[in-house]
Amino acid sequence: MPSQVALHHNTEEVSWTHVRETIRMLFLAIAQIEIALRESDDSIDHLTEAFTSMVGSENEIAKSIDQISSEGDDQENCRKIKKNVEAVTEQMQSAIIAFQFYDKLTQRLAHVGSSMEEMSVLLDDEKRIGEAEEWLKLQAVIKSKYSMREEHELFNAVISGADIRDAIRQYNDMHQADAVEDIELF
Numbered sequence: 001m002p003s004q005v006a007l008h009h010n011t012e013e014v015s016w017t018h019v020r021e022t023i024r025m026l027f028l029a030i031a032q033i034e035i036a037l038r039e040s041d042d043s044i045d046h047l048t049e050a051f052t053s054m055v056g057s058e059n060e061i062a063k064s065i066d067q068i069s070s071e072g073d074d075q076e077n078c079r080k081i082k083k084n085v086e087a088v089t090e091q092m093q094s095a096i097i098a099f100q101f102y103d104k105l106t107q108r109l110a111h112v113g114s115s116m117e118e119m120s121v122l123l124d125d126e127k128r129i130g131e132a133e134e135w136l137k138l139q140a141v142i143k144s145k146y147s148m149r150e151e152h153e154l155f156n157a158v159i160s161g162a163d164i165r166d167a168i169r170q171y172n173d174m175h176q177a178d179a180v181e182d183i184e185l186f
Contacts, residue, residue, distance in 0.1 A: 019123055019124070019129070020124075022123060023120045023123050023124050026116045026117075026119065026120045026123075027117075027120060029113075029116060030113045030116050030117050030120075033109050033110075033112060033113040034110075034113055036109075037106050037109055037110060037113075040102075040106070041106065044099060044102055044103075044106075047095075047099065048096070048099050051092050051095055051096055051099070052096075054088075054092055055089065055092055055093075055096075058085055058088060058089050058092070061081075061085050062082065062085055065078050065081055065082045065085070066082075104148065107147060107148065108148075108151065111142075111145055111146060111147075111151065114142075114145055115142045115145070118138055118141055118142060119138060119142075122134060122135070122138050139159060142155070143155050150171065150175055153171065153174070154167060154168075154171050157170060157171070
């Protein structure tokens with residue numbers, strides 16, 4: 001009988017260590033996500049401002065070219081300049097779209113970090129960890145932080161029991177065409 005008590009005690013200790021180590025790994029992942037987001041946000045903000053400013057400058061150049069060409073001065077050069085300005089504008093708009101996708105990425109990663117942190121708190125509370133109601137509350141808190149429709153849909157699919165690969169495939173099928181429509185050009 002004493003060996004069973006010792007075995008039971010050791011099993012609890014291993015379980016507790018497993019939970020503690022899981023929490024530490026979740027915190028490490030959260031820290032890595034937050035640092036990566038913070039470091040990249042500064043660069044992206046600077047680039048976004050630069051591209052937005054360039055679009056404004058391009059508009060002014062285009063207006064000036066229209067004025068010059070309407071007065072009849074050097075129409076061929078004006079046409080070439082205007083063609084190049086339009087090409088630059090197209091490239092800037094493409095870059096702005098990429099930044100908007102990046103913004104969605106950072107939102108998602110921020111939500112992942114927040115969700116992992118919330119889950120870690122629950123895992124660390126021995127009184128709450130085994131309570132189904134606490135897990136339902138956690139799910140509600142996580143879902144309430146989502147700001148994009150796609151996140152809600154993916155959440156619902158996974159929480160409903162969908163296989164992760166099937167949920168991702170379903171997401172990709174539903175939103176591949178939507179991705180370009182959601183972009184706002186300046």
